[in-house]
Amino acid sequence: MKILRAEHASSTYPVYVGADLLRRRGLLEPHLKHGTVVVVSSAEISKLYLADLKQALWPQQPRLLLVPDGESSKSLAQLDQLVGELLRAGVGRDDTLVALGGGVIGDLTGFTAACYQRGLDYIQVPTTLLAQVDASVGGKTAVNHALGKNMIGAFHQPIAVLVDPGVLRSLPSRALRAGLAEVIKYALIRDAEFFAWLEEHIEELLELRAEALDFAIERSCRNKLEITQGDERETGVRALLNLGHSFGHAIETAQGYAGWLHGEAVGLGLLLAVDLSCRMGLLPAELLGRVESLLQRAALPRRLPSDLTTERLRELMSTDKKKRAGRLRLVLLRALGDAFLCEDFPESDLRETLRHYAF
Ligand code: GLY
Secondary structure (H helix, E strand, O other), rough: EEEEEEEEHHHHOEEEEEEOOHHHOOOHHHHHHOEEEEEEEOOHHHHHHHHHHHHOOOOOOOEEOOOOHHHHOHHHHHHHHHHHHHHHOOOOOEEEEEEEHHHHHHHHHHHHHHHHHHHHHHEEEEEEHHHHHHHHHHHOEEEOOOEEEEEEEOOOOOEEEEEHHHHHHOOOHHHHHHHHHHHHHHHHOOOOOHHHHHHHHHHHHHOOOHHHHHHHHHHHHHHHHHHOOOOOOOHHHHHHOOOOOHHHHHHHHOOOOOOOOOOHHHHHHHHHHHHHHHHHOOOOOHHHHHHHHHHHHOOOOOOOOOOOOOHHHHHHHHHOHHHHOOOOEEEEEEEOOOEEOOOOOOOOOHHHHHHHHOO
């Protein structure tokens, strides 16, 4: 087992990474107060992993609250329902929530923990690659609004994160591939060596080879923590973690969060961000080919959804949270492993990029 320390200004907590950690008896016990433990999960995930997780939570016997699978659960309506169930169960400030699931469960549970009675402890137990390398670490929590993804949320750090790569064996291949988009993201933003490693090893990740998976998850989490520790509330460098997301969120919003997976939209967003960087003369075109090839090997989309016009996509990008003084800011690259926030990209280049990837 590896233990990474997440040292944020508001709190410090461990990120445990290792196979079979869910079944490690009593692992989470030091983090629990003496109150009730409530696991929030979906029917499918809890069937697969609740029995194992009870070992890590031992000697506590957790209650289970179920929420439906899918991005539509990241809603104020679902938050309201969850709060009602917690109130009826008499959950109070000494109790702990545990998010057992992917990014949707993690974000919803984390946001519930942030709001419920002005703040409960919660633990992240991510069961998708995307949540293991990104969403579960760093304390971003949110639900969606019809007008934009993650528009209602809070920074609220978990008290521990338990990453067991063994659970990825039950992950559908589409979700695994979507998670790889976030892994590729770290390499592009700040880790050129990791990018070269991914070019060598991406098939091993797709085949769930344990050694490759452990390496990629730990490297991604380290990269993420090195960024979030210095900028917990995203006043600066943390925004770089949104490489590809201004494009990706706009695609998801256009589809009412019911089309592509988040990672699929981000994967294409990475390609668009690299394309725009190349168009602006910041990057050699050769890198575009390398990114496209990695996405292709991971069978991730390389064209915009057929029913999304470039005008609509551009319009939706304008609601992005990274705007400053009404001006859209995009994360672009000036070299492999060197991302920056750019406000003065030529609008014509952006439109060319969108047109190039339109159907
Ligand atoms: N998922 C991006 C961040 O945590 O900042």
